Amino acid sequence: MSAPLLSLERLSVSYGRVDAVREVSLSVPEGAIVAILGPNGAGKTTLLSAVMGILPCRGLATFRGVPLAGRPVEQRVADGMSLVPEKRELFVSMTVEDNLRLGGFRRRSTAGFAESLDAMWALFPRLAERRMQLAGTLSGGERQMLAMARSLMSTPRLLMLDEPSLGLAPLIVKEVFRVIAELRRTGVSILLVEQNARAALDLADHAYVLENGAAVLEGPGEALRRDERVIATYLGIRAVAS
Amino acid sequence: MDLSIFVILFQDGVVSAAIYALLALAMVLVFTVTRVIFVPIGEFVSFGALSLAALELGRAPGTVWLLLLFGLASGIVTLWSERRVLTARIWLRTLAETVVLPVAVAALVLLLAPHRPSQWLQVLLALAVTVPLGLFLYGAVYRPLAQASVLVLLIVSVALHIALVGLGLIFFGAEGSRTAPLSQVSLTLGDLSLSGQALAVLVVTAVLIAGLYLFFGRTLIGKALQATAVNRLGAQLVGISPLFSGRFAFGLAALIGTAGGILISPLTTIYYDTGFIIGLKGFVAAIIGGLVSYPVAAGAALLVGIIESFASFFASELKEVIVFMIIVPILFVRSRRSLVLEDEE
Amino acid sequence: MRSTQVAALLAFALAALLPMLPGVPAYWLTLGSLIGLSAMVALGIVVLTGVAGVVSFGQAMFVGFGAYTTAILTTRYGWPPLATLPVAVLLTGLLAWGIGAITLRLKGHYLPVATIAWNISFFYLTGGLDAFGRFDGISGIPPITIAGLSFAGGASFYLLTLAILALMVVATANLLDSRAGRAIRALRGGVLAAESFGIDTGRARILAFVYAAVLAAISGWLYAHFQRAINPTPFSVTVSIDYLLMAVAGGVGQIGGALVGAGLVTLVRDKLQDVLPALLGTAGNFESIVFGFALILILQFAPEGLWPHLRRWVGRRPEAPAGSPVAAAPSPPPAGAPAGAPAPLLSVVHLRKTFGGLVAVDDLTFRVGAGEIVGLIGPNGAGKSTSFNLITGMLPANGGSIGFRGEELRGWPARRIAPLGLARTFQHVKLVDGMSVLDNVAIGAHLHGRAGPVAGALRLDRAEEARLFARARAALARVGLPGAGDTVAGELPLGQQRLVEIARALALEPALLLLDEPAAGLRHAEKQALAGLLRAVRASGVGVLLVEHDMDFVMELTDRLVVMNFGAELAQGRPAEIQANPAVVEAYLGSAA
Structure with a gap:
């Protein structure tokens, strides 16, 4: 298998003394859709911001085999990365x-x-x-x-979407996901951060679940779709059950 | 006061207003793009006028030394801030921009100055010195502070202004200068007589404003500057580097400031520190426009120019006081309107 | 603190010995006096810029106000110098208050810009009017005499300056350590946080501005009687920048910084005034070039100034933070509403908020009773934060009503709501970083005191301060951080900072506590401790409303939940009911595309 387009190794991001992202490792292969799921405040947006160069981070991030450290945002855009931020x-x-x-x-x-x-x-x-x-x-x-x-x-070679369905009515959410599916055919790789776990998992080749800044679960989209732990992460059902 | 005096005062006011409007636009431009309140724009007015005056006398203006100095400083800052990703290309580019270019401009000026080139060439030489100076000021002084707050940037601006005024005294001396008018024509329409220089001021101002309008409305680079002003993060995300926008804004402001100095110097004697007061009047206009609105700033400049003109007739000693006090009622009205709490984070 | 006081006392004692030393050149005493006069102005800038965060380019104008007031009154009307001091102080104070009232409410950069304009106007006004002697100025000002003692000599004036400076340092330290001073310092933690505890931030800023102006005016008053002749030049904008440089070079947040900066800048200026014109071969104020660039370099490389570095060399470090949070201490008797009262504390009815065309909160209705914990949850963008801001008065609502203890809060600003017994915490912790934990918590008790700035500066507020701090200490003990009071707030780990925020809210003795994501960023054990604390708060009869994303935490702790989606209520009920609600499940997990 060829080297992944984007690869993160033990990436951490801190705000002052707070670790918002803790040693997350993930990779996005060429042409794939990779989803990052997790409840609010899990560190998903922070992770994307760090990958794009908006926030400083520790750990190793490479894009097309080249380390990203020291490259400003606009350079990363020229390299072929693009972020659609949560606030547009x-x-x-x-x-x-x-x-x-x-x-x-x-x-x-x-x-x-x-x-x-x-x-x-x-x-x-x-x-x-x-x-x-x-x-x-x-x-x-x-x-x-x-x-x-x-x-x-x-x-871009890699398109990063931060909560593309946020605040949108269900019908429009469908439209957004239709476009994402269509983009896959053009060969662009996609890193998708989503709250709408079901729609994201329908589409993703691979997914990671973030909780409290750390990756707690990963696997093919298909498998995670049936994983009870995904639901528990979102609704805190464990606590009541135990 | 009879009508003819009124007309003359009004006309004087409009001519100064044109200069203030230019400076106000430059300040709004720099502020919206970089959040810098560009107090030293007044020094560009002085430096532009005094450089031209020196060239008229067949001397090389002191600003060439400033250019070399700030070029070097800007080069050092560039290499330092990119020390982690230094490549041969960056070295060469930085060297070309901050050493070779200023040296070439300086050489050209030193070579041509004693021959007293034509007035137009003199103007071009003056611009060739001051516009890159604007870029270097950004590179050396403001670039390392890209993350700083508006207030810190303001303190830096004022400090830079003070330092530049001092340097102006060294390079130009304490004597004032007045340059030859750009045009000798004079128009007479009944009571109204318009000197060629006054006409030149109005025409050049109109051309510059129209040029800016087209630049922002029609070109993608102009729109990129506008985009940086509207949404800094959004601009970065589409690959518009803040460095690029910042340099462009400062270059334009330097150009406008110098143009203002060249336009006004046949009308009034310019000293090394005159530019500051002229710049501040542009600034008063920019402030009335909230530092964001171009049309309000231009309109306010007209107001400032006319008030000043009439004040100098009725109370010449207090004319500066009267002009600067215009902002008091304006700020008062603004403070009554914006009672919303703002969190400065 | 004690060692700082000893060091300060020592420094002043040494400075006072200077004239006694044999063979001290008279010029040293002149320089020393000038340093002292500058230090007074820089001291004001420390309070104004370093503590309140307001920048002024017009302090030289206030110095000029003091100087011209006394010059005119003594030379033209024959007043004795001492009698003009109150006039100078009063006049300058009034002027500063007027300027402040006009510009201090505006966004950051208007005030500094306005001060430039005013300072320049002052320069032209004094230089252009006969009343001020035009650019020639006013001469023949008498020296200060107090009870027959003349302060005309170099040594005597130096000692007088030093004594007044010492008084100012003490008064400034006292002020900053008082209720009014804490209100000024609270500005650094954000206007919203301060207003939420009933602090009038506009007034706090004006107070800092007036205080700085008054110190400058006293310096100007002394200056006029020292030089015996004045003209507009020492009161120009350029000199204002020098004062700013002194404060920034020394360290604008510190009293010591003002003294060090004033000394440094005055001495360097003195040297440069000799050296530079000789070097350049012409006369002129070339030191401004050096000062301008020095200020730029300081802001680029050491924005905190020299003082912190000096302190580090001396080797004083703040104490290490206290240990981990312990379980919540037993709670004091219920505050505010009686426990178990059946009437709802907070009742939100048909609340509505739109931003332009976007409906952020749509017809929201819910209640919070005394002794009850209610959670407000929902996916991102559901309108929770907006609802929170509506209730706390941060945003005006477009429709509906917010009833709290019998009052209709809609349209009330935060500052007016706090006294009713509503306290809150913030999603992004808003403590004042450089202030001790205990002082931070005492901000919560602000409304339980009434001492003003004068009482604070003169230390007449000790009894009340003791009460406020007792309250603050009790609150700190309640959240399990009894030992952390002296720690600098910014040095605590985030989890403890959140607890300090809760302590600050408890110091208000609220009937209703609003918590915005209190568990965000906390580790597991910290969340447990927090839950324990909130249960204790509930047991004391206080109502709690919290927005929170951590579902484990919410489901375990709350009595009832309000679920929002798209700005509207999606469901209300007990945690178990909510978890079983299919609409809620869909809102959180989304539907398949």
Whole structure:
């Protein structure tokens, strides 16, 4: 088997004296969808932020075999990583189209720029309808779509999605997961942080469960879907049962 | 006061207002992109005017030494902050930017200055010295403080201003200078007579503002700066480096500040420390715009210019006091409106 | 603290001996006086910038206010110098209060910016008006005489300066160690936390501003009688920056830093004024170049200044943190509402909050009774934090009502809610880092005292302080940290910091305790201890409402749960019922895509 696209070894992240992520090791193979599950406050968002270079961390992280330490966020974007953050972080006072164009900022003068833009309009027809609207006027679902499209404009090898279904109505959640499934076919690898465990496990090739900053469970998506411990992690049923 | 005096005062006010508006726009730009309140923009006004004045006399302006100095400092800071990922490419690029470029500019200026080139070439040379100086100031002073709070950045700005004024005294001396007008034409429309320089100020200001408008509205780089101002993290996530935006903003501000100095120096005598007061008036306008709104800042600049012009007629000794006191009622109104608690984290 | 006091006493005693030494040049005494005068201003900056976090570029203006007040009154109206001091102090205090009232409520950078404008205006005003002698200034100011004693001589003025500085140091230390001082220090822990305990943060900031201005004015008053002639130059913005540099160089958070910084900057300036013009061949204030860059370098490399480093060389380290939390101590008698009262303490009815088009809280209704623990849970983004902020007055609600002990809280700010007996903790711990644990907890007792700043500075507040600290100590003992009082709060591990936050809340003696994710980041044993503590609090009749993600913790501890999803209530009931509720299961695990 070839080396994984992203590999983390004993990665830890601290806020002051608090360890938000404790020695997590995981890997994302080329072309795979890997899910990170866990209850609120388990350290999932922190983990993604550290991988993207927004937060400092300890341990070894490599992307395409190259250590990530010392590389600033924008360099990681150029390397082929992209993060769709939990809060979307859109340019709210700018149009949908400008948001997308800025997503491809680093490849603004390449030949493929216009094609990527067209590909995004095709992948997200809702956005095409609203291309001249300000991003701040979009609905929650549309914002999530725009955030994903903006990320994809940089033609990433690894797309990291932080809670893409957060706060969205069930119908729109389905739409988001449809797009994720579609992206798999384009060959982009995906690291998915999700609360919606069932939908994520339906899609993921492999999944990790985080609790209190540490990886407590891992396995193929299929297997975890039937694991009672996943449910217990979320609802604390163990405590009552014991 | 008869009508003709009113017209003259009004006209003077509008001309100064144009300069203040430029400076206010530059301050809003730098603040929204980098959170730096760019107090030293006033030094660019002085340095621009005094550099041009030196060139007119066939002398190399002292600012070339500043350029070499800050180039070096910026180079050292760059190498230090990238010490963990240093490659030959970074070495070469840093060397080219912070040593070779300033040396080349300095050589050019030293070579050309004694020959008294044409006025336009003089203006270009003055800009060639000060614009990179803006980049180097960012690289040497502000870059290491990218994570600092607005207040720390403000203290640094004021400290930098004080240091630059001192350096200005060393390099330009205590005497003031006035440069030749950019245009000798004069327009007369009934009572209203407009000097060529006043016209030049208004035209150049209009062109610069239009240029900025197009730059931000039409180019992706302009939009990238805007994006950094709207959402810093979002900008980083799409690969716009804060360093890039910061340098660009400072370069533009240096350009605008210098242009302001060059425009105003035929109208009034500029000393090594005059720029600060001029910059502060732009700043008053920027503050009225909350440091974020371009149109309000420009409108406020007009107000500042006209109030100043009339104040200098009626109470010339207190004109500065009157201008700076404009912000009191403005801040008062703002404080009444924004009673919402803000957590400064 | 004791050794610091001894060291300070020693330093002042040594400084006072300087004039007695044989062969001391008169110029040394002049320099010493100037250092003392600068140190007074820097001392104010320590309180203003270092403690309250407010930056001013206009302190030289306040010095000028003191100086011009006395210059005008003594030379033109023949007042004796001593009589002008109260006028100078009062006038400057009023002016600072006015400026502060206008700008201190605004976001961080408006005040510093405004102070630049004011300082420049002051410069032009004094330089442009005959009343101030224009740029020539005012001369012929008499020396200070007190009871026939003249302080015109170098040695006598030096000693007077030193004595006044010593008084200021003591008063400043006292102030910071009083109820009003804690309110100022609390600003560092965040405005929200301070307001939640009834502290008027706007007033605390203005107090710091006025105090710093008054110290500056006294320095200016002395300066005028020392130089016997004044002009606008020493009161310009440039000099304001020098004062700021003194405080920052020394260490802006520390009283000692102001003294060290003032000494250092004054001495270096003196040397530079000799050396630089000779070096450069022209006259001018070139030291400002060195000072400007020095300030930049300090902020880049050692933002905390020299003082902490000096202390480290002397080898004094704060004590190590106290041990691990022990089980909750027996609780004191119920506070606030009588135990077991059937009426609900808090009743939230049809609460609604929208942000633009987004409905964050939609028709939420629930109650919390005395002696009951209620958990507010739900997936991320369900609206729990927003609900919490609505109840505590951090955010205004758009609709519905919040009843608490018979009052309708909707529209009330946090500061007004606290006195009713509602205390809270924060998701991200908001303690004042550099302050001792006990002082932090005493902030919770703020509303149980009434002593003002003057009483604090003069130490007239000791009886009340003793009461407040007894309360704080009791609260600290209750959360199981009786020995941690002297530890610096920021040095405790997170778990104990959360307990300190709870102690601070208990020091308010609340009827209702709101806890925002109290178990986040705690280890297993710490969670057990926390659960034990909360049970004890419940037993004392206090109602508890908590937002928490740790389900083990919530299910074990709470009496009832309110589950939110998409801003609305999804379910209410006992923990076991909630765990069996299919809608809740789906909300947490999601449905298959």
